[in-house]
Amino acid sequence: MARTGSGSLLARRNIKLDSFLKRNTERTVYERIRVYEPCVVISETINKVYMHVVLSDESVYLTEYPPRTLTAVFNFKCVRDIELVNDLPDFLRGKDRELCQHIRITYVTEKPAAKGRDWLRRDRREGLPPAAPPSRRNSLYPTTTHTLEGYPAQRDHSERRTEEVHTLPPTRSASCPNPETLGLLRVPRPPTQPPSTATSPTSSPTSPLSPLAQRLNIAETRQVPRRIGSVLSRLLRRDSVNSREEREAELHLYAVSHTSRLYLHLQSSWNSFIIKSTLLLDPLYRRRCSASSGSSHGKQLPAISWERTAHLFGQLSSELLQEEISVESLYLLLQELKTAAHRNVALRRLFWRSSDVCVFLVQSLEESLHDCESLRGVYTADQLLLSTLIVQTLAVMFRETEVEPARLSLLSAKKGALASRMLLALICDPELQTQNQRSLMDCELQALLAEYLDAASSLLFEMLLLGHEATRCSSTDNVLSVGWILQVLQPHPHLLAFIGYQAQQVVLVLSEPQESFLSPGQSVLLFQRCRLLLACLQYNSQLAQHLRSNFREEFRYFVKLPCAEEKLPPHYPISQPTLQLIEQILTLNQHR
Template sequence: MARTGSGVLLCRRNIRLDSFLKRNTERTVYERIRAYEPCVVISETVNKVYMHVVLSDERVYLAEYPPRTLTTAVTFRRVRDIELVNDLPDFLSGKDRERCQHIRITYVTEKPAAKGRDWLRRDGRAGLPPVSPQSRRNSHYPTITHTSEGYPALSEEVTEEVHVSKPTRSASCPNSETLGLLKVPHPPTQPPSTPPSLYSPASSPTSPLSPSDHRLDWKTEPGQVPRRIGSVLSRLLRRDCVDSREEKEAELHLYAVSQTSRLYFHLQSSWNSYIIRSTLLLDPLYRRRCSALSDSSPGKQLPAISWERTAHLFGQLSSELLEDGISMESLYLLLQELRTAAHRNIALRRVFWRSSEVCVFLVQTLEESLHGCQSLSGVYTADQLLLSTLIVQTLAVMFRETEVEPARLNLLSAKKGALASSMLLALICNPEIQTQNQGSPIDCELQALLSEYLDAACSLLFELLLLGYEASRCSSADNFLSVGWILRVLQPHPHLLSLIGYQAQQVVQVLSDPQESVLSPVQSVLLFQRCRLLLACLQYNSQLGQHLRAHFREEFRYFVKLSCAEEKLPAHYPISQPTLRRVEQILNLILHR
């Protein structure tokens, strides 16, 4: 899938479906549709129906064939796993049966809380208000409906027909630009009640007691429950309501009848992007960085910048960056502006890859800054580390959600991957810093700056590995940027083993440190990225895998426990479960091979 500057789909374009999506979705949603493919769909309410699968940043949609309505099949908030199944479906025959790609999406649904309060009301306890009819109407009950063409629309969490006209906040990704909202083709139905934001204190059923909860207040009116007892009852009531909404697993099966289908990669990539973005958005500082709100008009969003305006502004910034004799201070400030704008504007990230000059300039500047002076003096300076960290962070942001931009792959694979090779080798540095004054305040500052750089380097390596996973699953001979190729490029670097060892040591330290009770959203995302990096080394490069087993087997055996990892990764972080699965995979590969 690719788009022109205006967002029109180019590769494998279905004109009828594309026209339908453009007419019936908001512009911000249409421009962020990543891919669509025809598939045979099997779910709890759809059985072997040939449909369009439409993929956006937050949801998997289904549309009839030909398209008449658009329904939500599953939201990435509910997804637990996406995997390829090696089987031959019985309902297909001939070549279709042999070349079919079976994708299984495992997700969770939520049972309605129908009996959450009955146990209290049966005893006739005072002070507990009855459930009003309005609250019943607002309850989150899944329903099964049928479209006018006879296709069953899936249940509220499985597939709901989308007729929402006003943007609402997503519980785990409060970014209005990523919501899957449609224009209203006819009068809207009443939307389901929105759960509280995950980072809101009110959403936690186990929030700590307030000071008043620890005091008994006997000055109550007749028939009222004392404050102490009331607080206990309210906690029990909340716990009972949570228990009554037990989650159950469900599956969505997509059968792509094409050997060249890239739907699986797009699903994995979109899911990774979603869990990273929605987890980071739980961090207040990251939310402010990505916010597109005007300081002069609190609560009002700035109008969307057109593609043409974005390209013009990027051109102006690029010309300033590429000026001869630019000072380090000016360069740093311009890169800060570029990074902040890229966080907020996905169109800017796509424009970035369509102009090779800035990317090449950043890679060359990184190489000169991090390795030029250091190779002569043997030490890093604070200015070197600050500028190098900003460059690597900027490059990592540019990779986010730009998988469908063909210019990115063309640029990185040109001249047999010359730019990709330069980027990989430029970001590797010696994690063991050398200073003349060990233990001094300057030394501590440099250690902190180096740690920040190594975190950024891990994030960029993670993005490059995602690019490699796409190539590894692609049958095209032109796409050689596989995970194995990336690791082979890095293997001769003298500091690679030290860097990989540092990343492994950080995983061990984070998961075994008793003082680090709960990881922050940013720490959780970094742990996920480090685990993916270690898994790539263990699965795709024998030398790196052998190094990790030889030097870190005992650390992982005695200090890394899944039970401890579960305590450190809050359950409401979207990235927690995928990270736990990666930790389990690493333990199996290091300890049992």
């Protein structure tokens, strides 16, 4: 959720719900909440109940209206599909029926269909990285130094079901009573009809519905009589069947706000989760992203507060922006910034609120990559290393900051002036302009250039994710939409060669005989490149024609789904979404 200061919510802030979440969730959970929105909810055990959907980086929660308990429905690792359904729900009326967004989420659960709730336990996560000891300007996180002239260095069922009851922490506020003493609206039995024809639950005869609930003709969980124990808790304690086989379940959310962006946030969170969880399967990446929690005799140090993070980021920014900074100092400071941003989402939010740092990085990329190219026609190792680090740092800053208002404001200001500069600075000639391609120096430069092109693909992917959101929320000038992004890039002299290189890499990865699976990093890069190619095929006729003219046969004869399945490990969260993208690309690439 977008925040200011110590983390207060910004967009569409519901003070009562925000206060409830802040009091009754762990700090690490609260600080990762992206957005919440009221919806009509239908699942196997909930039938058209007006509730709040709470979305974090990793899970989807439900809470009553008004809030009493917070229950995790599923983790994004269980999600199989998130889609918009084009229908007219019969339980809504008037414009609400015509304009509501019906979101269907398919996920995997091990819980039985009729004997228990499909609600998972609240997940617990580690705190934010610890503060550094106060000395000089403290490093946000230690970094590895690099040189610029080369490569850097068994219980029974009743016990298990009881564990799944989500209770409030003992330190809760007195204003939030124990959920066991709260009466909840009676939850109907799982509907035997499809969700659109199921019978709506009824509230207490003496409990008037809110105006919105009356207009929607649905039940609402407010002003209900108290009971000794909630129906929800009793349902959770029912004996479950012995079968624990995986099965698919569905959650239907009907966003009744005409300006709802819940679907976009769900898609964005899912994308972020599958990328991050796949990369975390790599031990090296996991060490880089983990906080220094065991540095003091195995004891976890306190998490860095928002205020201290802001203070350290301010000091680092001052050093970055000082005049006449050396290339080596700039490189080391950017390493520190990127490492810290990997571990701390608060720092990523602060980055977008400090426009000076973002503008400085874009300007540095322009000078490092394109000034040298225009003056001498060749790249140097120093320039490629610095350019790669800048692009990698910018890509990290996009991660999990979708609901940060400052990001959209900065990139869309002045009709997307800064975003245009970033896009044009990103694209480069993928071929080295040298005479002896077989020399040792040229081989090293080609490897550095390939590393830069990988990073550029990742950053362009992040920009396109932002564009997909802008495309669905069309404005008058449609700045930052996918079509706008590709239109900005179209005049670039090296765009066709750049896109051709990305397509060639997809073909090579999927066609080369390979005995082992792709690594987590390779799988994520393949996913990002596929998203890029799909956007070109869908949103820009010139780029689509270029891909069909030059790569139709390669994709037809060398890219096969069975081979792709053999290269993508089934336990990677990103494997199935990548296969879906490949199938779409193969279909579109054959169209004339």
